[in-house]
Amino acid sequence: MADLQLFNTLSRKKEVFEPLQAKKVGMYVCGVTVYDQCHVGHARVMIVFDTIFRWLQTSGYDVSYVRNFTDVDDKIIQRAKLAGIAIDELTQSMIDAFHQDMDALGCLRPTLEPRATTHMPEMIEMIQALIEKGFAYVCDSGDVLYAVRAFKDYGQLSGKNIDDLESGSRVDVDHHKRDPLDFVLWKQAKADEPSWDSPWGKGRPGWHIECSAMSCKHLGTTFDIHGGGMDLKFPHHENEIAQARAANDGGFAKYWLHNGFVNINAEKMSKSLGNFFTIKEVLERYDPEVLRMFILSTHYRSPLDYSDAALDEAKKGLDRLYETKRKLGEVEAGLLPQRFVDAMNDDFNTAEGMAILFEKCRSLNKSEDKKAAGEFYAMLNFFALLKHDADDWFQGDSEDGSNIDVLVQARDDAKKSRDYAQADAIRDQLLAQGIVLEDTPEGTRWKKA
């Protein structure tokens, strides 16, 4: 069996995965800031890393998968104020909404979902260590800042160097900063904002320190995998590295994985551009499996263009697979085919895996084979697809089919008496209602168009 290889952003190469401890993997993925509903871009990270999580488990690793919630932040404070509700109320309702979405999309719960607000001591401790070691300073305004130039490897992950960053910088120069790139670790409290006691007075943490503190607490100062969206590479992940390595003299994450964006009309889907669809909006029109299928059809590092046409295609692909499921019936899952294992071991190539799945589908449509059927279901289980009953998929589980059944029976009677004009008229009538008929050796059945 080939080794698992993964593309490490740190080296910009595929590397053989070598866990720090045999059989164990620690993986940290940046979660969401809970101030609003999640969109399709969030769905992609979650499904991508869910699949990576599943693959590591399938490969026999005991995986600690940690994904945080950022539950203190400017946007949260603003949003709560605007809505006239307490911050806790907002964040809790968004966390609940997030879980709803993830469950619907078939994402397993991570091992741990730490919240920033319950990790103040760890953050404060890390900031203190940074100050002691000369990587951070308290500026005139009272904020604690990270001194970027003190960390010599700054820019390693994103391939940037400090001088380039400064010359191209669009950041307004803050005169409290020693260097324009220095970023905040601890902010002084403003009136009527949530705050926590600290050696530097009441305040709250900066965004980057949260993830460094929570990942190190739950996975150790050196762990295997850190993931997130491409857009977090800089500055978020770069800053996480600077903080954690400087504070702990540790190696921090060994492998950095970044997924590509979801685009709309070749443009990144994002809150700021306003061109996003929330997961809930999509799920009003499509089954969650369609969204999952859509996302897994492309390699995780490639851009993915969102459109109704693309979702319709994913739906058609699922229809094809469900046809085969309907034909096979429930069969116990067997082993994954070696080619599939190889594809997943090659930097989690789900697109190739899909190709193998569809090849299996075609061969099963030709001739049933118990081993092949077992492999088919093993792949589907791994992807967490085709969980519905096939008839429910095609007919809808809440649909009242009695009226349809009556018409189907009438058409069958017409057919038997060779009154094809009448039979076709009934079929057209059903088609107008969005019902397609199929005559099979076992009788006529229907499905939604």
Add this chain to the structure above:
RNA sequence: GGCAGGGUGGCUCAGUGGUACGGCGGGGGAUUGCAAAUCCCUUAUUCGCGAGUUCGAUUCUCGCCCCUGCCUCCA
């Protein structure tokens, strides 16, 4: 401007130093009363452009063109 990642058939999406995977769509056929579903055949002399290395490159190297992202919050 700096950095990163891309440009593969009508669309979408993999992949490889030696005649290009899968899905959707199109054409033909089998099946069907006709359809639907399914199966078979077919649909890129060619993988942005130019040059180089090579017996041979879509795959490696260099240059160019174009696209996207990051450099401010962002999954």
